[in-house]
Amino acid sequence: MEAGFFEKIFQQKRMGFASLSPQLTVISHNPYFLEFLIQPGRPAQGQPLQVLIPETVGLENVLEQIAAGKQVFFQLENLQREKPGKETLFFHLSFYHTAEKAAPLFCLLEEVTATARLRQQIIQQMNEIRLLESLIAARREEISLSILGNSEPIRKIRATIEKLARVPAATILLQGESGTGKSMAARMLHHASSGKNAPFVEINCAAIPETLLESELFGYEKGAFTHAIASKQGLLEEAHGGTLFLDEIGDMSLKLQAKMLSFLETRRFRRLGSTAEKEVRLRLLASTNRDLDELVRNGAFREDLYYRLNVVKIELPPLRELGSDILEIAISYIQAFNIDFNKKISGLTAEAEEKLLRYRWPGNVRELRNAIERAMIFAEGERLDAADLLVGPAGPGPEAAPAAENFRLPAGGMSFEEIEKKLLRDALKLAGGNQSKAAKLLRLSRDAFRYRLEKHGLPDG
Numbered sequence: 001m002e003a004g005f006f007e008k009i010f011q012q013k014r015m016g017f018a019s020l021s022p023q024l025t026v027i028s029h030n031p032y033f034l035e036f037l038i039q040p041g042r043p044a045q046g047q048p049l050q051v052l053i054p055e056t057v058g059l060e061n062v063l064e065q066i067a068a069g070k071q072v073f074f075q076l077e078n079l080q081r082e083k084p085g086k087e088t089l090f091f092h093l094s095f096y097h098t099a100e101k102a103a104p105l106f107c108l109l110e111e112v113t114a115t116a117r118l119r120q121q122i123i124q125q126m127n128e129i130r131l132l133e134s135l136i137a138a139r140r141e142e143i144s145l146s147i148l149g150n151s152e153p154i155r156k157i158r159a160t161i162e163k164l165a166r167v168p169a170a171t172i173l174l175q176g177e178s179g180t181g182k183s184m185a186a187r188m189l190h191h192a193s194s195g196k197n198a199p200f201v202e203i204n205c206a207a208i209p210e211t212l213l214e215s216e217l218f219g220y221e222k223g224a225f226t227h228a229i230a231s232k233q234g235l236l237e238e239a240h241g242g243t244l245f246l247d248e249i250g251d252m253s254l255k256l257q258a259k260m261l262s263f264l265e266t267r268r269f270r271r272l273g274s275t276a277e278k279e280v281r282l283r284l285l286a287s288t289n290r291d292l293d294e295l296v297r298n299g300a301f302r303e304d305l306y307y308r309l310n311v312v313k314i315e316l317p318p319l320r321e322l323g324s325d326i327l328e329i330a331i332s333y334i335q336a337f338n339i340d341f342n343k344k345i346s347g348l349t350a351e352a353e354e355k356l357l358r359y360r361w362p363g364n365v366r367e368l369r370n371a372i373e374r375a376m377i378f379a380e381g382e383r384l385d386a387a388d389l390l391v392g393p394a395g396p397g398p399e400a401a402p403a404a405e406n407f408r409l410p411a412g413g414m415s416f417e418e419i420e421k422k423l424l425r426d427a428l429k430l431a432g433g434n435q436s437k438a439a440k441l442l443r444l445s446r447d448a449f450r451y452r453l454e455k456h457g458l459p460d461g
Helices: 003-012 031-036 060-067 113-144 152-164 182-193 210-218 254-266 292-297 303-309 325-341 350-358 364-378 400-406 416-430 435-441 446-456
Strands: 015-020 026-029 073-081 089-097 105-111 172-175 200-204 243-247 268-270 277-279 283-288 312-315
Touching: 015 031, 026 031, 031 089, 031 105, 060 073, 060 089, 060 105, 089 113, 152 182, 152 312, 172 182, 182 200, 182 243, 182 283, 200 210, 210 254, 254 268, 254 303, 292 303, 325 350, 325 364, 416 435, 416 446, 435 446
Parallel strands: 172 283, 172 312, 200 243, 243 283
Antiparallel strands: 015 026, 015 105, 073 089, 089 105, 268 277
């Protein structure tokens, strides 16, 4: 078969080729080979390859190995040439061993401009996606680390956090109803004083059994108890240099309270099963939705620990006391869920705003977030309407007021915790185990009702 036949195929496939001598000079080539030279169109025959294609400088040893038959193949990918008045040319440069003594090297240049441009577009799109994801993440962090609103309680909290940012060692107690944003406030305090790179360790004291909570906080040594097959550092060590946030500290046992008091006084502790003391530097934040003063009076919380925690107390107001701030918070959630759900909801109708402002929000900000999320999933209009917001009745129902008015506190007092447990049990019994119905009987959101069940360790049906 004639050599010209192969030349036609190479030309059609936009490929250049050349035969090279053992000294790496060009013996022969096809016309398209000249398109890939650093100076297109210049004579190539008899010229050193390194002069014609500078990218091969430094490859002499490799090419000599191929010429000697000690290596079969070598390739340089995505080389480029700037063509005057034309688009940039991209090509792969490959070398093959031949059996010809005078021309032991075959050089093939394959144009891949279209593929290279597509690859560049894909890379650019991926970079744009990463940029968008980083912007979305930054927006989420901005929302999660900001206390929205301009009401007087919010302004006071914001000012307090700004002051505490300058005192990173102060112990802080966060109090407020369930769902008022104590965890968010803790993260704001941490970021304002320690920075986002410092560790933030959070643990819910009400969600973990006493024995497990102790080992989680202080860590343990191998063999300290059954199944302790290896040593493990605790959360105190993990939070070194940052913040430890003890959520629902009012549910911590008296025994563990004593150990925490000792740690707060000295910043030193021992792992379970160890006699060696460890020292850590961290800020301690604690929160509770229970009345610690009442717990102290009832002997359920150590008075000395309470005073040690209560260096600075921040009272987070319930959502119902924030007035029009409710709407600002709702709009921020709409903006966040627009990103998550790829929607373009612009805001709230007047009827929706009125519904949000009239409702009492027993579950506070957590309940508001859930209500907006649920509405955003099913909403089809440009703005959320009152019908989209599935929240409970505005204020207590007609049967609630007489029951509250007829209740009388005994002169000797009673346990609020036991009363709450009884109400939860009775509501579940009346509702036949249906949590949604039981929550409505107590004028609570389902999430607030489930939280209280979990807090008291009650069965959920």
